[in-house]
Amino acid sequence: MLFYLVAIFVISVDQITKYLIRIHVDIGEFITVWGMRFTHYENSGMAGSHLQGYGRLFGVVALLFVVFVFYYRRTNKLQGILLNCSLGLFVGGAIGNGVDRLLFGQVTDFIIRSGGILNVADHAIELGVLFFLLHMVIGWLKNRKA
Numbered sequence: 001m002l003f004y005l006v007a008i009f010v011i012s013v014d015q016i017t018k019y020l021i022r023i024h025v026d027i028g029e030f031i032t033v034w035g036m037r038f039t040h041y042e043n044s045g046m047a048g049s050h051l052q053g054y055g056r057l058f059g060v061v062a063l064l065f066v067v068f069v070f071y072y073r074r075t076n077k078l079q080g081i082l083l084n085c086s087l088g089l090f091v092g093g094a095i096g097n098g099v100d101r102l103l104f105g106q107v108t109d110f111i112i113r114s115g116g117i118l119n120v121a122d123h124a125i126e127l128g129v130l131f132f133l134l135h136m137v138i139g140w141l142k143n144r145k146a
Helices: 002-024 055-073 081-104 120-145
Strands: 030-033 036-043 107-113 116-118
Touching: 002 036, 002 081, 002 107, 002 120, 036 116, 055 081, 081 107, 081 120, 107 120
Parallel strands: none
Antiparallel strands: 030 036, 036 107, 107 116
């Protein structure tokens, strides 16, 4: 259940924030909200704006990734709070960006950070990687003690 709650939360927050940016901020415009700077950028490529113009292809890849995670979860090999949170973050982020890619051919980015402009889905995926690595380290430490 945790997996689904995390994924639905990420998808919802991601899509709502992107919608608000699209309707309230012109492309290239900068705004400040609660001391944080945001801008509106449309990325038809992948992370770092590489491979521009392949947005829909990356949308299909995201869809295949989500199908893979759902399939693998059914094997019951993926268990544990950290792993379920991690996979929920991955799937929520992939669906959030995948929806944009399949509907619009590009992803709305707006969160300015050193190293680029991201969105909620991107941050969820990064946090998912952190949780996944933490899960792996804890598993390794448990096996080492045994």
